[in-house]
Each structure stands twice: as C-alpha cells, then as structure tokens.
Amino acid sequence: MSDLPATGTPARIHWTEGDVERSALWRSESGMPAPKKVVIANDQTPADLAYRLACEGTALLWRGDFQNARQLLQALARRADHKGDKGRRAKTPKVPASAAEAFHLHRQAQSQRARTLAMLLIPFDADYTIPLRRAPDVQQACNEAYGRADQPFVASLRELLGLIGAHEWRKNGVEIAALDARIHPHYGVFSPIRGEYVDLVANAPLPADASLAFDIGAGTGVLAALLAKRGVAKVVATDMDQRALSCARENIHRLGYDDQVEVIQADLFPDGRAPLIVCNPPWLPGRPSSSIEAAIYDPDSRMLKGFLNGLADHLAPAGEGWLILSDLAEHLGLRPRDQLMAMIDAAGLAVSERHDVRPTHPRASDATDPLHTARAAEVTSLWRLSAR
Structure with missing residues (x-):
C-alpha cells in the first residue's frame, strides 16, 4: 500500500468533529501524505471557500450528500483550471524557454492541480460502504483496487472516482483490433488504448524461429496474447507489479492462451534465452507520481537501460529484440536520439530495421494541449535489435 510511511505504520488522518478528536486510516494510491489540517464540509460549504482552503492545504472531510460532493469537486476543478472564475484577471502565462521547460511547467501545474482536488475527502466504513446520502455502491471497485477491507478509512473523492472509472474499464474492456478481442x-495497470504500438507488434515480421518469445513488462498481457495469436509456440511474460501479474494472467486465461503463455514475476528477463524478446518500456524518463504513471515514466530510464543492457545475454543465436518506444521524450528535450543510440551501441546491439507509426490519439491533434508541438511530431517505433 502507498499509504504507509517510512516506519511501515499505516498513516492516519486526524480531525475535530463536534469538539471530539477523531482519526481514521488514511489511504492514498498516489502516496500523498495525510493532510495535517482537516475541516468538516457539507452541502452548505461554498465552493469559493472550499477552493481557498484546498489551495492552502486544508482538507475538507465531507459529511453531506455524496452527489453534492461530486458537484463541489467539479466546481473546484473549474476554479483550478481558471474557468468560470468571475472577476479574476487571467495571469499572462510564462513563455517556456524550451520544450523541456514546457514539459516541466506542465507537470508542475498538473501536480498542483491534483493536490488541490485531492483535498476533498470521503469517509469509508470497514466494508467499503460510504456513510453518506446517495452514495453509490463502490465495494467491488474498492475490493479490486485495495484488496480485502478490514477497517474504516478516509480517501480523496478524486481517487475514488478513479477507482470507479478503472472498475468500468475492467468490466467493459478495451477492444484490440489486432487481437479481435477485448483486453x-x-x-x-496501464490500459492499451494507444493502439499504434500494438499494431507495430502485430505487423512486424516474426523471426524464422518463433518457438519462444519473452515479453518484458507484460502489463495487461496484450503483447503476450498477440504473440500467441500470431503463432509463437511459447511466450514467457514477466512483470514485477502484482496488479499487472494478476491482470495479465486473467486476460491470458480469458483469451484462451493458457497453454501458450506463462506469466511470471521477474525483474525484466526470465531465465534462459529466446529467439524473440519484446519490450514496451515507459516512454518518458521521470518520476511517476502514482502507480498508473509507472507505465509512462521511467526514472533515469531504468527499464529501458535494463532491457538494452541485458538483451544480448538473453537472445538466442540470430535472435531479435523488439524495442517499442515513442520518441516523445526526444521532442520534449528529455532524451536526445543520440543518447538512445549510444545506449544501444554500449549494450553491444545493432539496429537491423525500424518500423514507425504516427499516433492517432486525440492529444496528437489537440492544439490547446500545452505539449501540442511535441505530441504532433511524435512517432512510435519498433526497433529490431540484434546482438553484434
């Protein structure tokens, strides 16, 4: 759990209600520390006051109608985005000196926004019921994310809505055209909604020996399933995250590939060598701020470097490594192409071919996105690597 401080003791949140000192377990998947100052809020709390308190770092523990809490969160989001804030003169935005500065300013703004919106808190009973009027049944969504319940706790409403959204993704699935099935x-666990990288793996020519493949960082298991569908006799998919392992195993079983795909816990490579090793690491060097961001941000490019540096020792003779990587980091000034090529060369690898595709997701064409210039230039590539 991310709500454990360095001592390993579960974090608690403290507040005064009706002149009585109270406390409860604090949960935060993003690792946000328990707010030090907490006030009670309800249906009569004005949005402007709530926003001012949230910006100051004061959390609001909700005691009113649940649906009104959702409306208040929307009002806080509008204020955080400087919309509908009458009488406030918009500040002249700072012009970033570089793409990297624009990225860091964007992340900083997003982080501040997330902290502010996370200040609206919801109480939970020990069985994941919410003791508020018109509260939804969130027991299944919470069980899926947190595991078995054992005591009351407090969490942010924004996190709860993320849990509910994730539950809907899990229930309905994501259609993967290359699989002709849903994941x-x-x-x-990061959802494979960006289909271009899946299509690259679906269309790249398999090596002559397709008897065995390793899928490094399996996630949902989508690439392992795709390799099995393409006829690879045996696929070993690895991950370190327990949620990803459970997710991949469930998807592989649902798709009927249990006999072809084995999902195991391993830090990057399993034992042995394979004619084909596939890896789709996080695309941006940086520190993730939540568990879901670990699929996007790779501190100091650890996974990318680990894959490249270990690839030659795990490839069978004449084997291929497929590195699936966006060049967004290059356009943001976070990792130049020369640095990637130097990593490949230092690992004793050679590039035999590269397959490129342009993303089709909405952000690539959204001119209002602060990172639009970089996103519009982005290309996702499948690098076919071999040992020198």
Missing part, C-alpha cells in the same frame, strides 16, 4: 485492464 480488460485492472486498476493501476
């Missing part, structure tokens, strides 16, 4: 992502 069902679990909470905290």
Whole structure:
C-alpha cells in the first residue's frame, strides 16, 4: 500500500468533529501524505471557500450528500483550471524557454492541480460502504483496487472516482483490433488504448524461429496474447507489479492462451534465452507520481537501460529484440536520439530495421494541449535489435 510511511505504520488522518478528536486510516494510491489540517464540509460549504482552503492545504472531510460532493469537486476543478472564475484577471502565462521547460511547467501545474482536488475527502466504513446520502455502491471497485477491507478509512473523492472509472474499464474492456478481442485492464495497470504500438507488434515480421518469445513488462498481457495469436509456440511474460501479474494472467486465461503463455514475476528477463524478446518500456524518463504513471515514466530510464543492457545475454543465436518506444521524450528535450543510440551501441546491439507509426490519439491533434508541438511530431517505433 502507498499509504504507509517510512516506519511501515499505516498513516492516519486526524480531525475535530463536534469538539471530539477523531482519526481514521488514511489511504492514498498516489502516496500523498495525510493532510495535517482537516475541516468538516457539507452541502452548505461554498465552493469559493472550499477552493481557498484546498489551495492552502486544508482538507475538507465531507459529511453531506455524496452527489453534492461530486458537484463541489467539479466546481473546484473549474476554479483550478481558471474557468468560470468571475472577476479574476487571467495571469499572462510564462513563455517556456524550451520544450523541456514546457514539459516541466506542465507537470508542475498538473501536480498542483491534483493536490488541490485531492483535498476533498470521503469517509469509508470497514466494508467499503460510504456513510453518506446517495452514495453509490463502490465495494467491488474498492475490493479490486485495495484488496480485502478490514477497517474504516478516509480517501480523496478524486481517487475514488478513479477507482470507479478503472472498475468500468475492467468490466467493459478495451477492444484490440489486432487481437479481435477485448483486453480488460485492472486498476493501476496501464490500459492499451494507444493502439499504434500494438499494431507495430502485430505487423512486424516474426523471426524464422518463433518457438519462444519473452515479453518484458507484460502489463495487461496484450503483447503476450498477440504473440500467441500470431503463432509463437511459447511466450514467457514477466512483470514485477502484482496488479499487472494478476491482470495479465486473467486476460491470458480469458483469451484462451493458457497453454501458450506463462506469466511470471521477474525483474525484466526470465531465465534462459529466446529467439524473440519484446519490450514496451515507459516512454518518458521521470518520476511517476502514482502507480498508473509507472507505465509512462521511467526514472533515469531504468527499464529501458535494463532491457538494452541485458538483451544480448538473453537472445538466442540470430535472435531479435523488439524495442517499442515513442520518441516523445526526444521532442520534449528529455532524451536526445543520440543518447538512445549510444545506449544501444554500449549494450553491444545493432539496429537491423525500424518500423514507425504516427499516433492517432486525440492529444496528437489537440492544439490547446500545452505539449501540442511535441505530441504532433511524435512517432512510435519498433526497433529490431540484434546482438553484434
């Protein structure tokens, strides 16, 4: 759990209600510390006051109608986005000196926004029921994300809505055209909604020996399933995250590939060598701020470097490594192409071919996105690597 401080003791949140000192377990998947100052809020709390308190770092523990809490969160989001804030003169935005500065300013703004919106808190009973009027049944969504319940706790409403959204993704699944089937992502496991990288793996020519493949960082298991569908006799998919392992195993079983795909816990490579090793690491160097961001941000490019540096020792003779990587980091000034090529060369690898595709997701064409210039230039590539 991310709500444990360094001592390993579960974090608690404290507040005064009706002149009585109270406390409860604090949960935060993003690792946000328990707010030090907490006030009670209800249906009569004005949105402007709530926003001012949230910006100051004061959390609001909700005691009113649940649906009104959702409306208040929307009002806080509008204020955080400087919409509908009458009488406030918009500040002249700072012009970033570089793409990297624009990215860091964007992340900083998003982080501040997330902290502010996370200040609206919801109480939970020990069985994941919410003791508020018109509260939805969230027991299944919470069980999927948190595991078995054992005591009351407090969490942010924004996090709860994320849990509910993840539950809907898991229930309904994501249609993967290359599989002609749906993949069902679990909470905290990145959803394969960007289909271009899946299509690259679906269309790249398999090596002559397709008897065995390793899928490094399996996630939902979508690439392992795709390799099995393409006829690879045996696929070993690895991951370190327990949620990802559970998600991949469930998807592989649902798709009927249990006999072809084995999902195991391993830090990058399993034992042995394979004619084909596939890896789709996080695309941006940086520190993730939540579990779901671990699929996007790779601190110091650890996974990318680990895959490249270990690839030659795990490839069978004449084997291929497929690195699936966006060049967004290059356009953001976070990792130049020369640095990637130097990593490949230092690992004793050679590039035999590269397959490129342009993303089709909405952000690539959204001119209002602060990172639009970089996103519009982005290309996702499948690098076919071999040992020198």
